[in-house]
Amino acid sequence: MSSTNLISFEMLGDERGSLISLEQNKNIPFTIKRVYYLFDTNIETSRGYHAHYDLEQVAICLKGSVTFLLDDGQTKERVTLNSPDVGLHIKGLKWREMHDFSEDSVLIVLASDLYKESDYIRDYDTFLREVRNEDSPAQ
Numbered sequence: 001m002s003s004t005n006l007i008s009f010e011m012l013g014d015e016r017g018s019l020i021s022l023e024q025n026k027n028i029p030f031t032i033k034r035v036y037y038l039f040d041t042n043i044e045t046s047r048g049y050h051a052h053y054d055l056e057q058v059a060i061c062l063k064g065s066v067t068f069l070l071d072d073g074q075t076k077e078r079v080t081l082n083s084p085d086v087g088l089h090i091k092g093l094k095w096r097e098m099h100d101f102s103e104d105s106v107l108i109v110l111a112s113d114l115y116k117e118s119d120y121i122r123d124y125d126t127f128l129r130e131v132r133n134e135d136s137p138a139q
């Protein structure tokens, strides 16, 4: 699997406090078409359990912590986000799960497209088939 793609955001804070600016096609590597955020998450809950065909996303844990499991069909990788100056860039066919939300967690996600259910792969076996198809395209 390509190594985890973490983006480090410049902190623009001063004695008044911290500030981070996110700009499309600058420190966010795509045009942002959608933003959503997860909060008040039940700490017993895990979320995600899907892959995307085309969507690109950057996830930032603004408060608290959450652990992503990223799976490219061969390797599974766990990444804990617990700092508002770090973004996890997820691109390409990757199964993702979110686990271990802290009680105070606020996770914001910037996405390269509008919500489209047709871009989701919600079944793990279908995901594995799609990864294999991508690795060995028809002759």
Ligand code: TYD
Residues within 6 Å of the ligand: 034, 036, 047, 048, 049, 050, 115
């Ligand atoms: P879901 O895909 O289950 O969230 P997660 O993958 O984080 O566990 O989304 C929950 C519901 O919200 C589902 O009905 C789809 C809807 N939804 C939107 O309408 N727009 C969005 O941008 C997202 C992420 C979800």
